[in-house]
Each structure stands twice: as C-alpha cells, then as structure tokens.
Amino acid sequence: MSDMGDDKVPLLTARDLTKTHGRSRALSGASIELAAGEILAVTGPSGSGKSTLLHCLAGIVRPDEGAVTYAGERLDELPEKRLSELRRTEFGVVFQFGQLIPELTAVDNVALPLLLAGATRADAQARAGEWLERFGVRGQAELRPGEMSGGQAQRAALARALVTGPKVVFADEPTGALDSLAGEQVMTALVRTARECGTAVLLITHDAQVAAYADREIRLTDGTVATAGVTA
Ligand code: ADP
Ligand code: MG
Secondary structure (H helix, E strand, O other), X not given: OOOOOOOOOEEEEEEEEEEEEOOEEEEEEEEEEEEOOOEEEEEOOOOOOHHHHHHHHOOOOOOOEEEEEEOOEEHHHOOHHHHHHHHHHOEEEEOOOOOOOOOOXXXXXXXXHHHHOOOOHXXXXXXXXXXXXXXXXXXXXXXXXXXXXXXXXXXXXXXXXXXXXXXXXXXXOOOXXXXXXXXXXXXXXXXXXHHHHOOEEEEEOOOHHHHOOOOEEEEEEOOEEOOOOOOO
C-alpha cells in the first residue's frame, strides 16, 4: 500500500532530492508525495532540512539532484518564467511572519495577487474583503500589518495565500511566532478553508499539536525522510 492510500494519485512529488548550501548539506535523498487536497505535516528537528525541502517543492529553490514533479511537470527543469507563473497561479505560501507588505493595508495585501492576475481594482478589493471575512479579520481590513496582532496578521497572510485559489499551500511554521490560542485560530482557519476549497497543504511545524491537524505526518532527519510505515 502506498503511504497516501491506494486511491490517491500524487499531485506533487519529490524524488531523492539533494541540496547543499556551501558546505552544509540540507537535503540528502529526500522523497515525498502530496496528494490533491491532502494536508501533510513535515516535522523534524531544527536544521533537518524542512524549509529547504519546502523551497524545492514550491519551485523557489532548485535541488542539486533529484526530481520535483507537479501535475506532470518537472519543476526542477522548468525555465524561471514558467516556474514563476506556476508559483503565482497554482501555489500559495505562508511563512512564520513578515510576508505581508508592511506599507499596505490588510485588504490591499490580499488584493495584490488578484491585481497581478489581472483583476480590476474594484473586483480585487471586493474579493479580498470576502477572504478577510472568511478568516475572521474583516474588521482589520484597513490596518497595516504592524497594527494587527500576530494572529490577525497570519490570518490575513492566509487569506492572501488562498485568494487566488491555489492547488497547494506551502506553510513554513505558520504558527511559530504565535501563542497557542492564536496558533489554534490560524490552524482552524487554514484547515477549514483548505477542506472547503480542496487545497493541498504542506505544513512544516515542530509543534505536535499543530501536526495533529494534518491527515498524515512525515519526519525529516538529517535531510532524509524516515520511511513511512517502518516504526521499528
Ligand atoms: P529546518 O527548516 O529543518 O530548520 P533548513 O532547511 O532551514 O532546516 O536548513 C537545513 C540545513 O541547511 C541547516 O544546516 C542550515 O544551516 C543549512 N542552510 C539552510 N539554508 C541555508 C542557506 N541559505 N545558506 C547556508 N546554509 C543554509
Ligand atoms: Mg525551517
């Protein structure tokens, strides 16, 4: 049996990735599969290669060796132009903090990906407002990130990551800078919306309570994934 269950075709796969930063080996033979609509937690100690794996899967960083395949396309071989198009249309990203543009209000931050995709200003503003509502932060629409709480800013960041209807959201420690109540609110909002929209989520965390929101968990150690199903 495949580790995703027999009936699911993977949407995103990585095979035998290696990546070295200078003299430091971040990935050494990491493989992973993510099914459409699946919420997958990636856990592991600090420095085990989690962020590097996410960057390779999201087409932000090219692996030194190995293959990353998204819906039949080899991301590791694509020209930069097609990669950035995929990142804009198919993927959303949320980091620990700081990915909102500080000079823009929450609603303008969420509207931005829609404007880049060609929406009119009025349409982008209206849809951004709906997505802030969905994440419980419509009341903060006119605030800049620095004027919101950490949890509110992360919910606005989720709205921005999801507003274009991506197939995959990459979340790198999205609750890492939050207290546990704010973290729960962020995770509840992320999981509910991902389920409603059929969005797959690759969720990096070192918090077991956060990982418990996922359908499945894999553990990274020294740049490789522990073999699924082998427990002893
Ligand atoms: P994690 O997210 O699990 O903490 P990372 O993927 O960030 O792990 O890092 C894995 C290893 O690669 C670490 O030893 C880290 O120091 C190193 N590393 C990651 N990014 C860089 C970089 N840009 N330059 C140099 N070393 C890096
Ligand atoms: Mg990291």
